[in-house]
Amino acid sequence: MHIEGNIISGEFDENLNEFSLQNVKHFYIASTIRENQFRALYDYLKKHQHNNEGQIITLYDQMPVSLSAEEINLLIQDLEKVQSLYRPENI
Template sequence: MNFIGDIITGEFDQFNDEFVLQQVKQFSTSSILNKDQFNSIYEYLNSHKGEMDGQVLTLNEQMLVRLSKEEADLFINDLNEIRNFYH
């Protein structure tokens, strides 16, 4: 199942119960997130939601991607939609 959000693009693999993250903002990546990994990211971002400086993500263990507070909020909204796909 393809997912195109405001910040995240990817595909949910229902058979393996995993989300394949393909893009964050305009940056391409290929990261497979199982339910526990996905929930860890969600919980971290959600618990730091009020930080005015936003967040910095690491893609492919080498590229830093800055998310403004507004982008972090959009990222969390995208994650909220994807969470419903997991069993």
């Protein structure tokens, strides 16, 4: 299923229960995010949501991307759309 958000876009694979991130802002990437990684990113952004200075995220652990406070809120909205697609994993 294709997801087109304000900050991110990608494909959610229901069979693998994974989100393949394809675009962050205007950068094209290819990265698969498992549910635990996804939740860690979401939790971090929610915790720092009211930081007026924004945040810097890194793509591929080497390319910094600056996100304004407004972009952080849009990213959180995007993540909430994707988060609802993950099915609970059996432990």
